[in-house]
Amino acid sequence: MAPLKSLEKEYPLIDSNFQSFCSSHGIFSVEDFLLHDLDALIAFADNHPTSQTLKQGIDQLLSTIDALQPPLLNGLQLLEDAQRNKHVLLTGCERIDALLGGGLREGQLTELVGPSSSGKTQACLLSASTVAKHNSSVIYLDTGNSFSPQRIASFVGQSSGHVFDNQVDHILKKVLDRIICYSVFDVYQMFDVLHQLKSNLRSEIVKSNQHVRLLIVDSISSLITPILGGSGPQGHALMISAGFLLKKLAHENNIAVLVTNHVVGGEDGISKPALGESWKSVPHVRLLFSRDFGSNVCHISVLKHPSMASARAASSTLYL
Amino acid sequence: MLSRVSSVRPFLFPPPLHRVPLRVGNVLELVGPSPSAKTHILIHAAITALLPKHYGGLDHFVLFLDLDCRFDIARFSQLLLHRITEDGTRHCDQTLYDLCMARFLYARCYDTFQFLHTLRTLHCRLEKEKQVHGVGVHLLLIDSIGAFHWMDRASMFLSQRENNKKKLFLQTVSEAVVQNIRKLLQVHPMLVIATKSVIFGNKYSTSSNELKGNMEERCSRNVTRNHQTFQYREYMPSVWQSFVTHRILVRSSDDHPVATNYQNSSFYLLEWLLPRLNFADKIVVKDVRT
Secondary structure: OOOOOHHHHOOOOHHHHHHHHHHHOOOOOOHHHHHHHHHHHHHHHHOOOOOOHHHHHHHHHHHHHOOOOOEEHHHHHHHHHHHHOOOOOOOOOOOHHHOOOOEEEEEEEEEOOOOOOHHHHHHHHHHHHHHHHHOOOOEEEEEEOOOHHHHHHHHHHHHHHOHHHHHHHHHHHHHHEEEEEEEOOHHHHHHHHHHHHEEEEEEOOOOHHHHHEEHHHHHHHHHHHHHHHOOOOOHOOOOOOHHHHHHHHHHHHHHHEEEEOOOOEEEEHHHHEOOOHOOOOOOOEEEEEEEEEOOOOOEEEEOOOOOOOOOOEEEEEEOO | OOOHHHHOOOOOOOOOOOOOOOOOEEEEEEOOOOOOHHHHHHHHHHHHHHOOHHHOOOOOHHHHHHHOOOOHHHHHHHHHHHHHHHOOOOOOOHHHHHHHHHEEEEOOOOHHHHHHHHHHHHHHHHHHHHHHHHHOOEEEEEEEEOOOOHHHHHHOOOOOHHHHHHOOOHHHHHHHHHHHHHHHHHHOOOEEEEEEEOOOOOOEEEEEEEEEEEHHHOHHHHHHHHOEEEOOOOOOEEEEEEEEEEEEEEEEEOOOOHHHHHEEEEEEEEEEEEEEOOOOOEEEEEOOOO
């Protein structure tokens, strides 16, 4: 929402004459400029006595906006970027990796849906420990105090079975160092953390073993459900813009994003994922978790995946 | 004269878009709840357009504006290879594959202003591509047009118009989008295909109201579902609705054929709403076996 006045210092062409010309057409900010009919504006500028400088000012403004513009890529460039930068992260559970077509893909948003205590948080903790073990950082946004270092320790201990005890301690310390956990209790705190992360990633020159590769939000539905009610569109708008922010972080910084969601009752008594219809178009991959009552066995099926036609089921034993 | 006639040739798409002839300047809207095969249909239309004529294609560039930011290039590549090799019966030509991938232009937008600006600058960029390659863009794919709808609706952006007519931001934005696409179409005539997801949930209207009755009726809902008509609420402003010239509704189908070789497939129903055709096509999306 940059007002045109603020651009005056950096771009002298956008002077007070230009600004008053724009305000006579109802243009006070850069966004107004984008919404306006540009050809009509240029036609008006032609009739103005200072048309040359006005047109230069318009060109200047357009070129500054151009700099922020996403580039037009072709298929080969996209494929190259995907193959070079967007790697697959193992979650630590072979069955889940098989369902996901290899693992969590960087640049994509994966959603785990399921009723409570169906294994979603365990899957998140397992993924965090596996990714941290492979020398990458993990950012964990915990909304319900469910992050458990003890559980991470048991996962690390399980997977390094043949190593001596003191080495396990050493590995564990490194793993826990790489998992950065934030407690967020409302959606605005989440936005704060994500914006901070975005600017940190943009500015920092990071060493290779501190690259953030996984971002977990457990659970995003508990942050968004309280704001979805009400008569206005603000709740939905916040939800969708959170989705876009996560996808932008994922794509531009080659991070895999993992979020969890709960279920609500739908028509005919069948449970369906929470957060409604609009949220369905946000994640790339959706996995449905369910657990039989009184057993340790989790059933996981694919609700949506870009490369898979339909729901495939797998049952996996996650010890809860 | 002949060149003008050949440029107004209709697009000949393979099923499922084959029922109604489409020409440049048409705007086709694919509506459907998520998940339905909308992006899949877009990708197939794109591949048909990219392939050269001797492969059954239309031999021109395609522009894909990804507003959902969910496009998977690996899936696109897989489907393109599948089409080129016709499921393994033909040898895969690497130069052909590279040519087709290079003809696929892609841009991604994270909010309305980026979208507007992309539309505005497309003219110069497409002109450049045309000069370099000699082939123009004749297909514009937008996925999906309602992506920023909620954000635009809630936007507190107040534009102070000179005649005090406080138009809704949503209205202003839609007008700007339609205007920009129209201007683009004047210079680069294209067929526009846009997907739109349903965001207000669906209401199945049934011929009988017995579904609200007892449990037994609910169990036999598979029988009544064949008679349901899908209703969705139109949420795009009227300026976009009147810009659309053709509309297709896609939704997932519950009917599964009995044959067991249809595992790992999804079924969808496709229905033309504008112009109204009174039957539905069935689409089967199968996993591509690599």
